[in-house]
Amino acid sequence: MLKSNNSKLIFHIDMNAFFCSVEEIRNPSLRGKAFAVGREGTLKGVLSTASYEARKYGIHSAMPIIEAYHKLPSLIVVNGHYSEYKKYHEMFMKIIYRYTDKVEVASIDECYCDMTHWIEQKHPIVLAKEIQAAILTEVGLKCSIGIAPTLFLAKMASDMQKPLGLVVLRKRDVKEKLYPLSVKDIFGIGKKTYPLLIENGIETIGDFMDLENKDLIISLIGINSYNYVVSHVQGNSSNVVDKDRYSDTQSISTSSTYDVFLESLSNIIDELRQMARSVYQRLIKGDYVFKTVTLTLRDQDFKTITRQKSFNEYQNDLYVIYDTIEELLDMYYDETKRYRLIGVGVSNLVHTKDSFEYNLFNLDKFDDKKNAITKILNDINKNIGSEVISFMGDKKDK
DNA sequence: TCTGGGGTCCTAGGACCC
DNA sequence: TCTGGGGTCCTAGGACCC
Numbered sequence: 001m002l003k004s005n006n007s008k009l010i011f012h013i014d015m016n017a018f019f020c021s022v023e024e025i026r027n028p029s030l031r032g033k034a035f036a037v038g039r040e041g042t043l044k045g046v047l048s049t050a051s052y053e054a055r056k057y058g059i060h061s062a063m064p065i066i067e068a069y070h071k072l073p074s075l076i077v078v079n080g081h082y083s084e085y086k087k088y089h090e091m092f093m094k095i096i097y098r099y100t101d102k103v104e105v106a107s108i109d110e111c112y113c114d115m116t117h118w119i120e121q122k123h124p125i126v127l128a129k130e131i132q133a134a135i136l137t138e139v140g141l142k143c144s145i146g147i148a149p150t151l152f153l154a155k156m157a158s159d160m161q162k163p164l165g166l167v168v169l170r171k172r173d174v175k176e177k178l179y180p181l182s183v184k185d186i187f188g189i190g191k192k193t194y195p196l197l198i199e200n201g202i203e204t205i206g207d208f209m210d211l212e213n214k215d216l217i218i219s220l221i222g223i224n225s226y227n228y229v230v231s232h233v234q235g236n237s238s239n240v241v242d243k244d245r246y247s248d249t250q251s252i253s254t255s256s257t258y259d260v261f262l263e264s265l266s267n268i269i270d271e272l273r274q275m276a277r278s279v280y281q282r283l284i285k286g287d288y289v290f291k292t293v294t295l296t297l298r299d300q301d302f303k304t305i306t307r308q309k310s311f312n313e314y315q316n317d318l319y320v321i322y323d324t325i326e327e328l329l330d331m332y333y334d335e336t337k338r339y340r341l342i343g344v345g346v347s348n349l350v351h352t353k354d355s356f357e358y359n360l361f362n363l364d365k366f367d368d369k370k371n372a373i374t375k376i377l378n379d380i381n382k383n384i385g386s387e388v389i390s391f392m393g394d395k396k397d398k
Numbered sequence: 399t400c401t402g403g404g405g406t407c408c409t410a411g412g413a414c415c416c
Numbered sequence: 417t418c419t420g421g422g423g424t425c426c427t428a429g430g431a432c433c434c
Contacts, residue, residue, distance in 0.1 A: 039402090046402055048434095061434085067399040107434050190432045224408085250406065257402060292426095302401070306428060341402090 008239040009124055011113040012146040012154035013096060013131070016163035018109035019049040022088050023078055025140050035076035038065050044259060048080055052163070085109075091139045099131060104151075104241045110158075112151050114241040128166050136164075150239045152232040155187060171235040178233060179206030186229055196220055209233060248349075252282050255296055255343025262339045269326060275344040276321040288349040289314035293324040296343035297332070304341070307332050310348065314355040321346065 015021065019037040024030045034054040038047040043066045050059045050068075057072040068075055089108050096103060102114035118127055128145040135141055144165035146157025156178060157169035169177060183205055184194045200216060202208055208217065208229060218226045231237050254275045262268050272295075283290065294308040307328045311320075325344055 044400095044402095046400095048402085062402085064400055067401095070399070109434080188432070192431060246406090251404090253404065255403065304429085308427065310426070343403090345404095 006239070007116075008149055009115045009119055010148055010151055010154040010239060010241065011115050011124075011128065011131075012148075012151070012158040013111055013113065014144050014146070014155075014158040015092065015109040016142045016144060017049055017051060018088075018141070019080055019085060020051040021141050022081070022085055024051075025088075026081070026084065027078075030076070030078070033076060034059070034072055034074070035078060036068060037080045038077045040077055040079045042259075043069070045257075047077070088139065088141065092135050092141055092143070095134050095138060096131065098134075099127070102241045102243065104243060104245055106246075112154065112241050124168065125166065132164060132166070148235075150232075150235050150237050151241070152187065152237045153235055156181075156185070159185065174233060174235060175206075179204060179209065181205050183208050186233070188225070188228065193221055193225075205233060249286055249288065250349065251345055251347035252279050252286070252288070252290075252349070253294070253296075253343060253345030253347075254278050255341055255345075257298075257341045258339075261300060262342065265329075265333060265335075268333070268339065268342060269329065272325050272329065272342060272344055273322060275342070276318065276325060279344050279346055280318045280321060283316075283346060283349075286349075287352050289316045289352050289355050290346035291315065291348035292346065293321055293328075294343075294345040294347065295325050295328040295332070296341070296345065297339055298341035299334075299337040299339055302340075305332065308347075314350065316352070 020030075020035065023035070023037060030051070032053060034051060034057060036047045036050040036054050036059060039045050045065055047059070047061055047063050047065060047068055049061050050063075054068075054072065054075060057075075059068045059071055059075065065077060068077075085108055093103070093105070093111070096111065096113060100113050100115060100117070104112040106112060115124065115127065118124070122130075124147050128147060132143060132145060135143055142163040144158045144162050144167075146154040146159070146165075146167055146169065148154040148157050148169040149171060153169045153171075153174070157167040158165065160167045160169075160177070167177075181204060183189050183197050183202060186205065186208075189197070197203070197208070197217070197220065200220060202213060202217060202220075207213060214226070256271070256275070262271065291312075291314055292308050292310040294306055296304065296306050298304040309324050309328060321344065
């Protein structure tokens with residue numbers, strides 16, 4: 001049989017319980033125990049990841065800590081160490097780059113690889129086992145690898161077996177292997193859409209693909225979402241691994257939830273300025289300029305509003321962020337409300353060198369200013385080292 | 399049970415222009 | 417006594433992901 005020229009060999013490589021696995025390496029006494037990564041010594045907040053042992057008790061990522069303790073009072077909760085996770089990310093990625101440079105990094109614990117060029121030299125399963133073994137022996141991490149002709153199917157395949165899974169999913173396997181799975185296993189079906197489908201009797205991917213349900217599903221989620229899912233499941237979605245997919249940042253933001261409600265305006269302004277500095281530092285580090293500043297406020301009823309202001313020209317000044325945030329706060333702060341979360345963001349970003357107006361009018365001043373402000377920021381933030389962990393495991397962990 | 403943080407993308411409505 | 421229509425930009429909200 002002739003093989004299509006476009007046929008590709010895509011791997012999706014996914015670290016198993018990544019944060020917990022790193023914590024086990026750092027502290028081997030955690031091994032085999034029911035533990036989770038979150039915030040030590042508090043009942044507020046949610047978990048980032050749960051160990052496989054903890055998952056047996058129904059504990060998963062994004063679960064409120066108090067609820068997890070309810071399920072398992074002896075649960076161990078440890079603080080996360082994000083900079084460590086980044087180091088381990090670099091370590092396992094280095095191994096993957098030995099095999100190909102056609103890699104799309106999807107998040108800190110997973111990536112897609114185009115392995116098509118290996119077909120003549122090595123059987124895909126042999127190749128995948130080799131990579132798994134290298135990551136396990138050299139870094140100490142277990143991963144699952146999904147092998148398929150498209151990115152979507154490869155991701156579905158890597159989810160099917162954990163830990164150290166290795167699943168091949170060809171187009172002709174879709175009916176047998178994918179159709180029995182729940183619709184919630186589809187990338188893009190989340191906690192709003194899933195119940196909607198279930199209420200209407202659409203429980204499995206097979207139900208979703210049944211043409212008899214087509215009109216019903218379109219009435220529930222719209223034609224665009226319907227077509228999106230169908231083409232992905234059929235294996236007609238992208239097989240292009242795009243190294244640069246996430247290289248251009250669209251927005252930079254920070255936000256924080258407070259244990260006690262923020263009551264005074266001056267208090268809120270202080271916190272927002274601190275956040276503005278942190279956003280600005282990342283902006284400078286990425287060498288971006290911005291056009292839009294966004295303020296986020298969430299009140300005691302969990303109602304969230306975002307208010308933004310855009311400029312006609314690209315901006316690079318910390319004080320523009322300060323002033324805009326205060327302006328927005330003046331306009332939209334409601335003193336009868338109590339706020340539990342506040343946040344600052346910038347968007348409409350371009351790289352400094354790509355900003356025409358910017359180059360034209362401000363470039364000569366830019367480097368001096370940038371260096372001066374970076375130095376000030378470094379001084380200000382020197383003593384702020386505490387790390388807040390904010391990353392969840394994969395969807396299966398939830 | 400009581401709901402983190404940092405992102406992306408999509409949609410809908412209004413303003414504005416021709 | 418009727419009030420086009422397409423394109424684009426902006427804002428706000430929301431779903432979803434890890």
